[in-house]
Amino acid sequence: MTYRTPIPLRTPAPEHLLELRGISKRFGAIRALEGVDLDVYAGEVVAIVGDNGAGKSTLMKVLSGVHPHDSGTIRFAGNPVTISSPTDSRRLGIESVYQELSLCDNLDVVSNLWLGRELRTGGRLDEVEMEQRSWMLLRELSARVSSVRVPVAALSGGQRQTVAIARSLIGNPRVVILDEPTAALGVAQTAEVLNLIERLRERRLGVILISHNIADVQAVADRIVVLRLGRNGGEFRVADVTSEMIIGAITGATSVASRRTAVAEPRT
Amino acid sequence: MTPERALADAGDEQTKPGRLRGTARDAVTRVRSGDLGPTPVIVGLVIISLIFQALNPTFLSSTNLVNLTMQSAAVGTVAIGVALVLLLGEIDISVGSVSGLASAVLAVGYVQLELALPIVIAASVVSGALIGLAFGVLRTRFGLPSFIITLAGLLAVLGLQLFVLGKTGSINIPFDSWIVQFGQQWFLPAWASYLLIVVSVVCFGWLQVSHSLRRHAAGLTSTATVVIIARSAALMIALLVAAWYLNLSRGVGVMFAVFVLLAVVMQYALMRTAWGRSVYAVGGNVEAARRAGIRVNRVYISVFMLCSSFAALGGVFAAARLAAANQGSGGADTNLNAIAAAVIGGTSLFGGRGSAFSAVLGILVIMSITSGLTLINPDSSIRYMITGAVLLLAVVIDSLSRRSRAAAGRA
Numbered sequence: 001m002t003y004r005t006p007i008p009l010r011t012p013a014p015e016h017l018l019e020l021r022g023i024s025k026r027f028g029a030i031r032a033l034e035g036v037d038l039d040v041y042a043g044e045v046v047a048i049v050g051d052n053g054a055g056k057s058t059l060m061k062v063l064s065g066v067h068p069h070d071s072g073t074i075r076f077a078g079n080p081v082t083i084s085s086p087t088d089s090r091r092l093g094i095e096s097v098y099q100e101l102s103l104c105d106n107l108d109v110v111s112n113l114w115l116g117r118e119l120r121t122g123g124r125l126d127e128v129e130m131e132q133r134s135w136m137l138l139r140e141l142s143a144r145v146s147s148v149r150v151p152v153a154a155l156s157g158g159q160r161q162t163v164a165i166a167r168s169l170i171g172n173p174r175v176v177i178l179d180e181p182t183a184a185l186g187v188a189q190t191a192e193v194l195n196l197i198e199r200l201r202e203r204r205l206g207v208i209l210i211s212h213n214i215a216d217v218q219a220v221a222d223r224i225v226v227l228r229l230g231r232n233g234g235e236f237r238v239a240d241v242t243s244e245m246i247i248g249a250i251t252g253a254t255s256v257a258s259r260r261t262a263v264a265e266p267r268t
Numbered sequence: 269m270t271p272e273r274a275l276a277d278a279g280d281e282q283t284k285p286g287r288l289r290g291t292a293r294d295a296v297t298r299v300r301s302g303d304l305g306p307t308p309v310i311v312g313l314v315i316i317s318l319i320f321q322a323l324n325p326t327f328l329s330s331t332n333l334v335n336l337t338m339q340s341a342a343v344g345t346v347a348i349g350v351a352l353v354l355l356l357g358e359i360d361i362s363v364g365s366v367s368g369l370a371s372a373v374l375a376v377g378y379v380q381l382e383l384a385l386p387i388v389i390a391a392s393v394v395s396g397a398l399i400g401l402a403f404g405v406l407r408t409r410f411g412l413p414s415f416i417i418t419l420a421g422l423l424a425v426l427g428l429q430l431f432v433l434g435k436t437g438s439i440n441i442p443f444d445s446w447i448v449q450f451g452q453q454w455f456l457p458a459w460a461s462y463l464l465i466v467v468s469v470v471c472f473g474w475l476q477v478s479h480s481l482r483r484h485a486a487g488l489t490s491t492a493t494v495v496i497i498a499r500s501a502a503l504m505i506a507l508l509v510a511a512w513y514l515n516l517s518r519g520v521g522v523m524f525a526v527f528v529l530l531a532v533v534m535q536y537a538l539m540r541t542a543w544g545r546s547v548y549a550v551g552g553n554v555e556a557a558r559r560a561g562i563r564v565n566r567v568y569i570s571v572f573m574l575c576s577s578f579a580a581l582g583g584v585f586a587a588a589r590l591a592a593a594n595q596g597s598g599g600a601d602t603n604l605n606a607i608a609a610a611v612i613g614g615t616s617l618f619g620g621r622g623s624a625f626s627a628v629l630g631i632l633v634i635m636s637i638t639s640g641l642t643l644i645n646p647d648s649s650i651r652y653m654i655t656g657a658v659l660l661l662a663v664v665i666d667s668l669s670r671r672s673r674a675a676a677g678r679a
Contacts, residue, residue, distance in 0.1 A: 090561070102559045104552035106620035107545075115549055116560035118542045125540055128479070132486045167560075 014041040016078065017175055017206040018063075023072035025058055032058040034230045035072070040175060040206040045197060047209045047217040050227035051250055056210045059227070060177050063208070064096035065089035077174070095168035099179040103164055105153035109145060110134045112152055113167045137166055141199045144192065158189025165196055175206040182216050194220045214243045228252055308665050309613055309629040312658075313636065320640030327640050330517035336632070336639050337514065338452075341527040342367075342585035343602060344631035347609035348531055349578030351627050352571050354610055355538070355551045357619020358414040360403070360575050362421035363606050366396050367583030368598025369425050372432040374447070374584050375439035375593035385447055389584055396580025397573045399425060404569030414572075422603070430595055438594035441587060451588025454522035461511045461520040465504060473500035523585055527628070530578075534624035547571060551620035582606070601655075608655065609634050612662040618670060633658070 018040035025033040033055045040046050050056050061067040063074075065086040074081055076092050083089050089096070103112050110131050119126040119133075134148050143162045145155065152160055161181055168176050178197070182190045197220050200207050211217050217224060218238055226233035226249040234249035320327040346363050353360045370392035377388035399421065406417045433439065441448050456464065476496045484490040514520050538544035549557040550567050558564045586602070587593045613630025615622025637658060641651045 086559075087561075098559065100555075102553070102556040104549045104556050104620070106552035107548060111545060111549075115545070115557070116562050118545060120542060123541065125542060125545065128482045128486050128488065131483075131488055135488075 014043055017042050017076065019073075019075040019078075020063075021073050021075075023059070023062060023069050023074070025055075025062060025067060025069050031230050033062070033069070036227065036230070036232055038225060040208060042174070042206055043201055043204040044222040045201050045207040045209055045220055047211060047221035047224045048227060049211060049214070049217060049224060049246060049250055050233065053229075054227040054233075054250070055230040056227055057179065058230075060096060060179055060208070060210055063089065063094055063175075063177060090171065090173075093172070093174040094177065095171060095173040095175070096177045097164050097168050097179065097181065099183060103152045103160060103167075106151055108151055109148040109155075109163055112163055113137070113170055115167070117170065137169060138162075141166055141169075141196055143196060156189060157185050158192045161185065161189070161193050162196055165193070165200075169200075169203075173205065175208065176200055177208040177210070179210045180212065181209070182211065182213055190216065214246055217246075218243060226250055306614055306625070306629055309626075309633060312612075313629070313633055316633065316636050316640065320636070320643070324640070324643040327643055330513050330515075332639060332643070334514055334517045334519070334521070336635050337524040338521045338589065339639070340628075340631045340635045341521065341523040342582050342589055343605050343634070344527050344582075344609065344627050345530060345585055346579045346582035346602065346606040347613070347627035347631050348534055348624055349575035349582075350606050351610040351613070351615045351622055351624055352534070352538075352547070352578075353414070353575045354615045354617060355547050355619060355622050356568065356571050357551045358407070358568070358571075359607070359617075360414065360418045360421075360572065360579075361603060361607070362399070362403075362418040362425055363575065363579035363582075364598045364600075364603030365422050365425035365429060366399055366576050366579040366598070367586060367602055368593075368596075369399075369429040369432065370396055370580035370583030371587035371590075371593035371597035372429045372439075374587050375441055376432055376434075378445070378447075379439050379441060380436075385445065389447070392584050393577050393580045396576040396578075396583075400573035400576030401569060403576065404565075404572035407572065408565040408568050426599075429598070433593070433595060438592060440592045443591060447584070447588045448591045451523055451585060452591065455519040456522060456525060458511075458515040458519060461515060461525075462508060464525070465507045465511055469500050469504040469507065472503075473497065476500075523588070527585075530581075531624045531628050538624060543567075543570070548620055553620075579606075601652075604659075605631070605634050605655075608659040608662070611666065612659065614666075616666050616670065617663065618666075630662075 016039065018038065020036065020038040023033055023036045023038075024031070036055065036059060038046070038048075038059070048056050048059065058067065062069045063083065065083045065088050068082075068084045074083060076094075081088075081092060083092070083094075104115065107115070110127070113134050114130045119129050121129075131148060138145055138148070141162070143159075143166060145159050145162060147154075152163060155163065165176070165178065165181065181193050181197070185193060194216060197207060197209065201222075209217065209221055218241075221238050224236045224238060224241065224246060226235065226246065228234075228250065229252075233252070236246065236249075317328060326332055346367055350360060350363055373392040373395055374388050377383045377391055378385060383391075403414070403417050403421060406412055407414055443449075473496055476491070477493055480490040480493065480496065511520055538547060546557065546562045546567050549560065549562060550564055554564060557567075582602075583598055586597065590597075609630030610622070610626055611617060611630065612633050613622075613626025613628070615626040615630075634655065637655055638651060641654060645651075
């Protein structure tokens with residue numbers, strides 16, 4: 001697999017990349033997901049929000065092939081598919097960027113970007129080609145990375161997240177799933193990552209953004225899908241929704257006032 | 269170089285076009301931020317030499333240094349394998365037993381069963397590889413800590429060595445066999461040693477120049493050819509002087525040359541192949557490596573197999589040098605010297621950092637201490653204590669440099 005510059009789509013109508021219908025997943029007695037529906041189109045950012053245990057991470061793991069789903073159907077670009085392993089997912093063109101940074105601190109940026117799919121010439125690593133393409137990719141993403149030949153441990157949190165996201169693009173995917181990409185980042189670094197997400201949308205990728213941060217979601221997402229206790233808890237277009245409405249859907253309260261009461265009441 | 273041309277990596281703050289002065293300054297910055305490289309080992313080697321030379325003027329004599337190189341080859345070969353395992357963040361404490369088993373297989377096969385030497389040597393190395401395979405499978409299948417697996421291996425393989433040796437206990441290998449000649453008598457003729465050094469350094473330099481030219485053609489910052497030539501010339505002069513000094517006595521041992529060659533081959537595999545990259549990745553962050561699609565289990569198994577194979581080859585070398593295999597082969601200090609050599613040479617115990625060359629530098633330090641102490645005081649009690657102290661010092665340096673790397677943000 002090699003990284004290529006994406007060809008602009010000829011058809012203006014957004015392509016229906018992912019279509020999940022009635023996805024269920026249980027772990028023993030626990031129902032992590034129950035009949036979840038999700039649609040992702042090319043060139044849009046879909047945010048998945050929800051409280052802890054709402055099923056966000058499980059849904060991500062279903063799509064990335066870590067935990068295959070029990071029932072329901074997945075269609076990718078219109079064709080029914082089964083995703084039973086991370087390899088299946090990657091082969092379809094779904095890349096996942098995990099919450100805990102999945103970079104090797106002791107390796108430099110180029111090595112991390114190409115890890116597991118190094119370019120070779122006659123058995124040897126083609127460092128020159130990899131470095132050159134790394135720069136091309138980082139430039140296209142307008143990513144600010146101070147050097148590609150230092151160990152990634154030397155980079156800031158935002159730069160590391162940038163490298164992690166850039167790495168997902170090396171395989172030329174069509175859908176990228178980002179798990180809490182702005183968690184534990186400062187203000188400026190968060191802005192950097194949000195800009196990067198917009199670059200992904202410009203590249204006509206389908207972006208699934210899993211986040212706790214309502215402000216980030218409203219800043220960058222086109223559509224917000226709320227999960228609540230493993231079920232669909234509502235779907236909004238960012239243009240016509242307030243953060244109160246989103247929080248209401250996340251907690252299951254219909255308005256801010258009742259949400260406050262819900263929180264104030266002792267849980268039994 | 270055309271400075272007007274915008275380089276593709278012009279934004280890169282780290283890679284400045286390589287010039288002589290800049291290169292020297294970069295080296296100082298690297299050492300300050302805890303990226304020590306081979307500097308502490310070389311400094312240590314110089315200090316050790318000066319101390320022993322002051323105590324006993326025969327220490328730096330070319331005869332003694334020739335002995336030192338010949339003693340280094342066997343355990344050094346074992347240490348190459350240990351360095352690989354340490355790179356993964358694992359450990360193998362059974363290497364001494366495996367080398368002892370290989371010595372026994374060599375002696376029994378050649379002397380008692382009267383098999384051809386190439387077959388016996390192959391059998392020794394294959395037995396090592398099989399033991400490594402067993403360790404790797406146990407490590408990946410059951411997730412046991414490698415310390416425990418190889419501790420069990422240490423005992424089991426020692427038992428196997430005694431079993432192979434049988435009642436004889438000690439077997440002498442005939443002096444006229446080529447394996448013993450190789451271990452004791454074969455030295456490169458002076459002209460051959462110089463030729464070997466010149467050819468290898470020129471090849472090495474040429475590879476660097478062609479790489480640099482490719483980088484330049486690709487619009488990346490490149491090292492100026494003059495820098496590469498200066499570096500290669502310095503390396504060549506250092507090696508030529510060393511070879512000249514050894515040639516005053518018997519010269520460069522073939523076994524030592526083979527050992528260094530093995531280290532070079534492994535270093536190449538580590539730095540220039542996808543397998544080597546995956547070894548560093550697994551040592552740095554197993555989970556990240558797995559998610560990147562690296563077949564982590566294969567990396568573990570291949571490294572454990574290589575480690576035990578190198579241990580076995582080291583055992584063959586040791587038997588060749590001793591012209592015998594006995595129940596004590598690979599016992600006592602083989603294990604610790606091999607592990608200590610890799611660590612002293614600069615391979616981190618924490619994984620993901622180090623090189624195959626660490627085995628060469630480290631074993632020279634260990635053997636210098638051993639040889640120096642033997643010249644001064646034949647009592648091994650002092651020798652063990654001092655070797656222990658040096659190992660401790662090396663680990664402290666490793667740990668401190670790790671900490672200052674973290675402080676300087678260089679991993």
